[in-house]
Amino acid sequence: MGKVKKIVMDASQEAEVKAKAVSKKKKMIIWEELYSDLTPHVALALREARVKPDQLTTMSDGDLTAIDGINDTALEEIRSKYSPDLTAPVAVATTAAPAVAEGEGTEEKSGIIPPNKRHTFRHGKAIVAAKSKIDRTKFxxxxxxxxxxxxxxxxxxxxxxxVHLNLVGKDAPTRLELTFPYLAGAAKKVAIVSDEILANLEKGKIDFDILVTHPSFMPKLAKYAKLLGPKGLMPSPKAGTVTPDPEKKAQEFAAGKTMIKAEAKFPLMHITVGKI
Structure with missing residues (x-):
């Protein structure tokens, strides 16, 4: 039989090993908790692509739209929450310069290059012409x-x-229900909680965009909170999805009624109203 080698560590070595273990644990990313400020399907696409929040500010629009599930609408939503950093300089690796004869002039290089100029659109003729039509001092x-x-x-x-709304005053609403005359974007699939829906949830199957329920079903839905919550699909009275008349509420949502709420940390609302 082979001999088992026993390693004996002193107190300092043991403390160092524990510190590394704690540091490694802290670096673990819980993907389900990321992007709670984005639309559920957009957040899911970023999680599945394993894109970290700090990477969003350095990724180009083309890189983001190349992700499965990220279209132009999703891109605009991401940029409204995670603006690209166009001012941060890009550091590059430098190698030792070859020796030069004494007295020869050398140009000092800092090893830093300016931001990528492809992001600078303000000098384009089309944009300059469009901006000239807008008076920023006028309402x-x-x-x-x-x-x-x-x-x-x-x-x-x-x-x-x-439409971006800046909410002013303490009495400004932070949550609104709006019904648009025309649907903006793809129609959303609305489901009413039933025994069939509960059976699908038991299997982890979700085939709806909005879930409406009668208050009597809430105790049964509680066990699926971890499944529905991260996707923003858990019914709640604040969202108007827990109601004594779920059939009527489902028809309203299917007809275009939208729940709009302010950002969690700032008094701002973002509302998609259509396409041009």
Missing amino acids: YPVEEAVKLVKSTNITNFDATVT
Whole structure:
């Protein structure tokens, strides 16, 4: 039989090993807890692609849209929460310069290059022309603002129009239910909690975008909170998805009713109103 080698460590070595173990544990990423401030399907796409939040600010738009499940609408939502860092210099590795004869002039290099110029769009002719049509000191009526948005659009695809609201005052609402005359984006699938839905949840199957329930089903739904919660699908009275008349509420959501809420840390609301 082989001999078992026993390693004896002193107190300092043992403390160092424990410190490394704790440090390694702290570096572990709990993906399910990331991107709770984004739409569930956008958050899920970023988690499955294993993209860390600090990477979003350095990734280009092309890199993000290359991720399965991230389209132009999702890209705009990500950029509204995680703005790209265009000012941070990019450090590059430098090698030792060859020796030069004494007296010869040498140009000092810092080893830092400026940000990638492909992100600098402000000097483009189309953007300059579009900006010239907008008076930043003027407040536009809604009808005139819509016409201005259309006339200044320079994209070659169906661009998404998002309204950003700055909430002022203590009495400003932080949660609203709105019904748009036309659906903006893909229609959402609404489900009402039933025995069939509970059976699918037991299997981990989710085939809906909004889940509505009668208060009597909430005790049965409690066991699926860990499944529905991270995806933003757990019914709640605040979201208007727990109601005595779930059939009526489901029809309202299917017709375009949208729950809009302010950001968790800032008095801002972001509302997608359509495409141009």
